Amino acid sequence: MADSVLKGWIGLRTRARGFGLPFFASPLIPAALLGALGGDEWIVLGSGLGFGLTVLAARVLRRGQKGDTDIAAGLMAAATGSAAWLAAGMGVVFPFVLAAGAFFGTRMSFQALPETAPPPPPAPPIPPGPIELALGRVARLEDAAVRLNEPRVLGVAQAMRGVLDDLSERPERLPQARRFLSVHLDGLERITERLEGGAAPPERLPVLLEDLSRTAGELRERLRREETQALDIQVKVMSDRLREEGY
Amino acid sequence: MTPRNDRSDPPPPPPALYTPLVWAGGGLLLTVTVWFTGMVALFRGFGSLFY
Numbered sequence: 001m002a003d004s005v006l007k008g009w010i011g012l013r014t015r016a017r018g019f020g021l022p023f024f025a026s027p028l029i030p031a032a033l034l035g036a037l038g039g040d041e042w043i044v045l046g047s048g049l050g051f052g053l054t055v056l057a058a059r060v061l062r063r064g065q066k067g068d069t070d071i072a073a074g075l076m077a078a079a080t081g082s083a084a085w086l087a088a089g090m091g092v093v094f095p096f097v098l099a100a101g102a103f104f105g106t107r108m109s110f111q112a113l114p115e116t117a118p119p120p121p122p123a124p125p126i127p128p129g130p131i132e133l134a135l136g137r138v139a140r141l142e143d144a145a146v147r148l149n150e151p152r153v154l155g156v157a158q159a160m161r162g163v164l165d166d167l168s169e170r171p172e173r174l175p176q177a178r179r180f181l182s183v184h185l186d187g188l189e190r191i192t193e194r195l196e197g198g199a200a201p202p203e204r205l206p207v208l209l210e211d212l213s214r215t216a217g218e219l220r221e222r223l224r225r226e227e228t229q230a231l232d233i234q235v236k237v238m239s240d241r242l243r244e245e246g247y
Numbered sequence: 248m249t250p251r252n253d254r255s256d257p258p259p260p261p262p263a264l265y266t267p268l269v270w271a272g273g274g275l276l277l278t279v280t281v282w283f284t285g286m287v288a289l290f291r292g293f294g295s296l297f298y
Contacts, residue, residue, distance in 0.1 A: 002264055003261060003264075006262060006264060006266060006267070007262075009267065010262060010266075013270070021277075024277050024278065024281040024282050024285070025281050025282075025285055026285065027282065027285030027286050027288065027289045028284075028285045028288055028289075030289055030292070031285060031288035031289040031291070031292040032292070033292070034289065034292030034293050034295065034296060035288075035291075035292040035295055037295075037296060038292060038294075038295025038296045038297075038298075039295065040291075040292070040295040043288060043291055043292050043295060046288065047285075047288055047292070050281075050284070050285070050288075054281070076277075076281065079281070080280050080281050080284055083281075083284045083285065083288055084284045084287075087284075087288035087291065087292075088284050088287035088288045088291060089287075089291055090284075090287070098280045098281075098283070098284055099280075101276050101279060101280035102276075102277060102280045102281050104273075104276060105272075105273045105274070105275075105276030105277035105279075105280060105281075106273065106277065107273065108269050108270065108272050108273025108276065109270055109273030109274055109277060110273070111266060111269050111270065111273070112262040112263075112266045112269075
């Protein structure tokens with residue numbers, strides 16, 4: 001019986017946790033107003049600090065996570081100490097005594113109230129995959145081609161983007177295009193860097209760029225053909241099975 | 248037989264029956280310290296109007 005009454009009481013206090021703290025510090029509000037009217041800025045400062053830190057302690061208590069009672073007790077100690085020192089003019093030693101009293105008073109007032117575990121830290125962002133990295137590099141190549149006014153480089157970059165778009169839809173085909181990504185993309189990046197550095201395009205460059213564009217197109221075609229073949233096999237297997245089962 | 252679950256934390260002990268007395272003591276301590284400080288500051292603020 002006594003246990004269930006205590007449990008109910010704890011539930012009630014847990015729901016209202018922290019709301020009462022500003023009440024204890026409420027005389028500091030008229031003290032600040034009177035201090036302002038009387039032109040004593042120390043009273044205003046001490047009262048403001050005291051009441052502000054008390055409201056902060058109440059906020060921390062409302063959160064109700066593990067360790068929050070100790071943080072709130074520390075904030076209440078700071079609030080009481082600063083108000084006693086600045087606003088109440090109690091010298092240097094006495095504010096520490098009052099701060100210690102406020103610390104232990106807060107801890108005792110919220111003893112046995114349940115505290116939840118703090119939320120887990122957010123999961124680290126997933127690192128971008130090879131296709132996303134390659135798409136970023138192609139975007140930089142396209143920008144560089146626009147800056148250089150090189151429509152042929154832009155054409156190759158767009159052809160590569162087409163390959164990467166296909167791979168994004170079918171990432172299981174990535175191993176077949178890994179060589180293309182490493183060799184062709186690296187090569188085109190180096191060429192673009194040289195062109196941006198002011199190099200004059202050699203005579204063979206248009207042929208090479210055309211080859212790169214063509215290779216990208218062929219790779220897309222090959223990937224599509226393999227996909228079609230895989231579908232053909234799937235259809236054949238399904239038809240055979242239906243026939244075997246007599247449908 | 249109830250299966251054992253060794254991985255879960257043991258349940259916290261039930262609160263002591265004298266817990267409300269501790270709360271009352273904490274409230275008293277807060278009154279004596281925070282409320283008292285506020286009242287002294289209030290009197291000083293009132294006094295600042297005249298001095």
